[in-house]
Amino acid sequence: MSAHLSGVLTALASPFAPDGQLDEKTLRRLVDRSIDGGVDGVVACGSTGEFAAMTGAERRQVVETVVDQTAGRVPVVAQTGALSTREAVELSRHAQDAGASVLMVVTPYYETLTLDETLRYLHTVAAAVDIPIMLYNLPGATGVNLTPEIVGKLAREVENIKYIKDTSGDMAQAGQLIHHHGDVISTFVGWDSLLLQAIAEGAAGVMAGTANVMPAELVSVHRAVRAGELDRARAEWARIYPLMDAIMSAPFIPAVKAALNAAGFPVGAPREPVLPLDTATAARIASLVEALPQLSAAR
Secondary structure, three states: OOOOOOEEEEEOOOOEOOOOOEOHHHHHHHHHHHHHOOOOEEEEOOOOOOHHHOOHHHHHHHHHHHHHHHOOOOOEEEEOOOOOHHHHHHHHHHHHHHOOOEEEEEOOOOOOOOHHHHHHHHHHHHHOOOOOEEEEEOHHHHOOOOOHHHHHHHHHHOOOEEEEEEOOOOHHHHHHHHHHHOOOOEEEEOOHHHHHHHHHHOOOEEEEHHHHOOHHHHHHHHHHHHOOOHHHHHHHHHHHHHHHHHHHHOOHHHHHHHHHHHOOOOOOOOOOOOOOOOHHHHHHHHHHHHOOHHHOOOO
């Protein structure tokens, strides 16, 4: 499915069974939960999806499963960045062949690259495929910040670089991407608690791990802002913000999983070495989920 991306994209969690293996059946249900909530796309093997803790075979399985389950209902973004250029190219070609709409590419995240090394990596991966590329700016993990100037230059040089997910958490940087380079690249903000600000600023959309938990609610806020109904958007945002803030203030992957489990949607624990939340934090998130009964998987 090829389509211009915009709106709310769910950075899908990866459910694991008690034996630690990927729970494909629950992953399919999680895809449907987001699509039924009205999201505009889903993301396979993003950071929320714990891609860094998976084997290459598992990453391929997740992409194939998500593409199959969406069945063309929404675009699928596959995160195919890796520690080596060779692996990133192989994963990217596989995702393209599997039917992904867009490839999101994080730069290597262990040995901090120079800017020249980063640019060479991105050029090489983009040249290996035909479908659109979304740059994934994650400076907290990669040690390299893709500044608006670098992003604009890349988008003007490489035809299929069409999007960026900016997870710097810096709304000023996102604003520069939107206003200075919006003619060549569409900006998605990857910091969930900035959703309201990002859409009001003119971002193409947001990519949110919390959309696993509250897809319809985030979609409603997005649509209210786009419709110019700012009072309604703020009121709806205020209603869900306590849960949003609790998840964002905790270790993110286990917090998303704790919220899903509390909503009656068992996705298991994070894959070690990441551990579940401490008892008090998990209980607080569970109480906030319970305060929003519409999130229950039983509905």
